[in-house]
Amino acid sequence: MKKAIFSIPSTFSQGEIEAALTLNKRYAARGSVIDSFYGNLNPNKWPSGRYACDLPSVKLKSLKKYIRSLHVNGFKFEYTLNAPYLGDIEYTSRLSRLLLDHVKKLSGIGIDHLCLSNFVLIGMVFSKIPHLKINVSTIADIKKASQIKQLEPFNVDTITLSCDINRDLASLSEIVAASKEQSIKIKLLANNTCMDHCLFSRAHYDLISRFNSKKSKKDTFQDYFSYFCLLEKIKNPVEIIKTPFIRPEDIHHYRKLGIEFFKISGRVREEAVNFKNIEAYMKGSFYGNFFELWSGQQTLMWPKLFYLDNARLNGLLGSCGNPVAYKKKLQEITRHICVNKALRKQLHERFITILKKYILPNQNILRK
Numbered sequence: 001m002k003k004a005i006f007s008i009p010s011t012f013s014q015g016e017i018e019a020a021l022t023l024n025k026r027y028a029a030r031g032s033v034i035d036s037f038y039g040n041l042n043p044n045k046w047p048s049g050r051y052a053c054d055l056p057s058v059k060l061k062s063l064k065k066y067i068r069s070l071h072v073n074g075f076k077f078e079y080t081l082n083a084p085y086l087g088d089i090e091y092t093s094r095l096s097r098l099l100l101d102h103v104k105k106l107s108g109i110g111i112d113h114l115c116l117s118n119f120v121l122i123g124m125v126f127s128k129i130p131h132l133k134i135n136v137s138t139i140a141d142i143k144k145a146s147q148i149k150q151l152e153p154f155n156v157d158t159i160t161l162s163c164d165i166n167r168d169l170a171s172l173s174e175i176v177a178a179s180k181e182q183s184i185k186i187k188l189l190a191n192n193t194c195m196d197h198c199l200f201s202r203a204h205y206d207l208i209s210r211f212n213s214k215k216s217k218k219d220t221f222q223d224y225f226s227y228f229c230l231l232e233k234i235k236n237p238v239e240i241i242k243t244p245f246i247r248p249e250d251i252h253h254y255r256k257l258g259i260e261f262f263k264i265s266g267r268v269r270e271e272a273v274n275f276k277n278i279e280a281y282m283k284g285s286f287y288g289n290f291f292e293l294w295s296g297q298q299t300l301m302w303p304k305l306f307y308l309d310n311a312r313l314n315g316l317l318g319s320c321g322n323p324v325a326y327k328k329k330l331q332e333i334t335r336h337i338c339v340n341k342a343l344r345k346q347l348h349e350r351f352i353t354i355l356k357k358y359i360l361p362n363q364n365i366l367r368k
Contacts, residue, residue, distance in 0.1 A: 001031070001252070001255050001256055002031075002255045002256075002258055002259065002260035003031040003032070003033065003255070003260050004031060004032045004033075004251050004255055004260060004262060004281070004282070004284075005033055005034075005035050005260050005261050005262070006032070006033065006034045006035070006262050006263075006264055006278065006281065006282065007034075007035070007036045007037070007038055007078060007187070007261070007262070007263045007264070008020065008034055008036075008037055008038070008263075008264050008266075008274070008278055009037070009038060009039065009264065009265065009266045009267040009269075009274060010037040010038060010039035010056070010066075010077075010267070011039075011056045011267075011271050011274075012039065012056055012058045012062065012063070012066050013271065014069065015271065016037070016271055016275070017069060017070065017073055017075065019271075019275050020034045020037075020073075020075065021073060023275070023278065023279055023282055026282075027279075027282040027283060030282070030283070030284070031255075032281075032282035032283070032284070033282075034075070034278070034282075035075065035076060036075055036076040036077065036078050036112070036113070037070060037075060037076075037077055037078070038077070038078040038079070038080055038115065038263070039055070039056070039058070039077075039079070039080060039267065040055070040079055040080045040081065041058060041059065041060060041063060042055045042056065042057050042058060043057070044212075045102070046081055046083075046086070046099060046102055047081075047083040047086075047208075047209050047212030047213055048080040048081060048082055048083055048212070049080065049082045049083055049084070049117065049137065049139050049205055049208060049209070050080075050208065050267060050268070051208055051211065051212065051223075052212045054267075054268040055267055055268065056267070060105070060109065063109060064109040064110065067109060067110045067111065068110065071110065076112035076113065077110070077111050077112055077113075078111070078112065078113040078114070078115050078135060079106050079111040079113070079114050079115065080115045080137075081103070081106075081114060081115065081116055081121075082115045082116055082117045082118075082137035082139055083117070083118070083139075083205070083208070083209035083212065083213075084117045084118055084139050084140075084202070084205050084206060084209060085118075085205075085206045085209035085210055085213075086099070086118055086121065086209070086213070087210075087213050090118060090120040090121050090124065091120070096124060099121070099124075100124060100125070100128055100129070103125055103129060103132070104129060107129060107131075107132050111132075112133065113132075113133045113134070113135045113157065113158070114132055114133070114134055114135065115135045115136075115137050115160075116134060116135070116136065116137060116140075117136070117137035117138075117139035117140040117205075119140070119154075122134055122136065122154050122156070123153075123154060126154050126155055126156075130155075133157040133158075134154065134155075134156045134157055134158075135156070135157060135158040135159070135160065135187070136151065136156050136158070136159040136160065137160055138160040138161065138162060138163060138189045138192075138263075139205050140159075140162075141162045141164075141201075141202070142159050142161055142162055143161060143162040143164055143165045143171070144171070144175070145171075145174040145175045145177070145178040146178075148175060148178040148179055148182065148184065149178060149182075151182075151184070152182055156184060157184070157185060158184065158185040158186070158187050158261065159179070159184055159185070159186055159187065160187040160188070160189055160263055161175065161186060161187070161188055161189075163188075163189050163192045163194060163244045164196065164197050164244060165244075166188060166189075166244035166245070166246055167244055167317060167320040168320070169253070169257065169317075169320070169321065170321070172254070172257055172259065173257055173258075176257055176258045176259060180258075185261055186258075186259050186261065187259075187261035187262065187263055188246060188254060188259060188261070188262055188263070189262075189263045189265060190245065190246040190251075190262050190263065190264055190265075190281060191245050191246070191264060191265050191266070191277065191281075191293055191294060192243070192244065192245065192265055193243055193245070193294050194229070194243065194244075195229055195232065195233070195239055195242070195243055196239075196242045196243055196244055198229070200225045200228065200229075203225065204223075204225040204226070207223065207225060208223075211223075222354060222357070224354070224355060227351045227354050227355050228355070230347070230351055231348070231351040231352070231355065234305075234344055234347055234348055234351070235348070237306065237334055237337050237339070238330055238331070238334045240302075240306070240337075241313070241316070241330055241333050241334060242330065245293070245294070246262070247286070247290075247293070247310070247313060247316075247317070248280045248281045248283065248284050248285055248286045248293075249284060249285055249286070249310075249314070250317045251281060251284055252284060253317060262281065264277065264278055264281060273292075276292075277292070277293055280293065286310050287310065287311075288309075288310060289303050289306075289307050289308065289309070289310070290308045290309070290310040290312075290313060291303045291305075291306050291307070291308060293310070301343075301347070304340060304343060305339070305340050305343050305344060305347070306337050306338065306339060306340070307337070307338040308333070308336060308337045308338070309336070312333050312336045313333055315329060316329055316330075316333065
């Protein structure tokens, strides 16, 4: 069986490097190791797939020193330049040269991998900086074996697949087979909280990219896609269970398929919280409230709003191949979610108020 090799979020501290070394020593015998950290400059002219205002701050000189420390301790660094929308600069000769100069500067300070989702930029980097290893971001939405073949001209090193197929074990098996033909590594994002096959996913990432690219942050801005998502999950908790997360207990199923690389989300969470979750994935088990495993900033509220014993989800992945059994399992799990009703009412009213500023109040999404 393959190892479980984890890429984890960086807060650019020496303490997290020491914590990762401790976990590697503790779980190496189980075949679980951390091999890399990921992150990006902040403030930063060239955006990533996360809101810059939510990310830890680091400048070029400090990042160079941090990467040197990672290398000394046997870790790699993956730089995230994975915004899908780059303001069309990739189509203009002068601005694209500036962007490539930025990537060359990053290469010069020792980054090991570059995480990208924009295929024009992927082609540019491969053509101009061929020694730099490219990781295709989950934002690129790769979910079919045929798409692996289409990436052959770019000579990519790793693909982080779309989370939408995290529970489609048959498709994952086909993708693993296709990736072996081209010597491409496959990685899965384990603890993403996006809704399953979300209609707004690409538009949401574009919105984040545009916001990060704005020269002025003084304009009023509301991320109404997030509020749509949050409101739907509060109204229908089954949507939470349907989100394509991977539980620590299920990592071994993916290892049996031949997948050994996993990315843990959490750049907007505290370092201590991240390492509690990272250890659960390395250990292959988690005891307590399932909602503590979730990743994003807005998900910090979920453990206060809902409680669900993680053990209640045993068998969920195994039921995914049978639609009837899967639906039954979802219903069974949802019945065991304990709700803070006062907090749910408060959040519901708050999200309704915000959304009414952007859409007509008689839309179905706003009905209680």
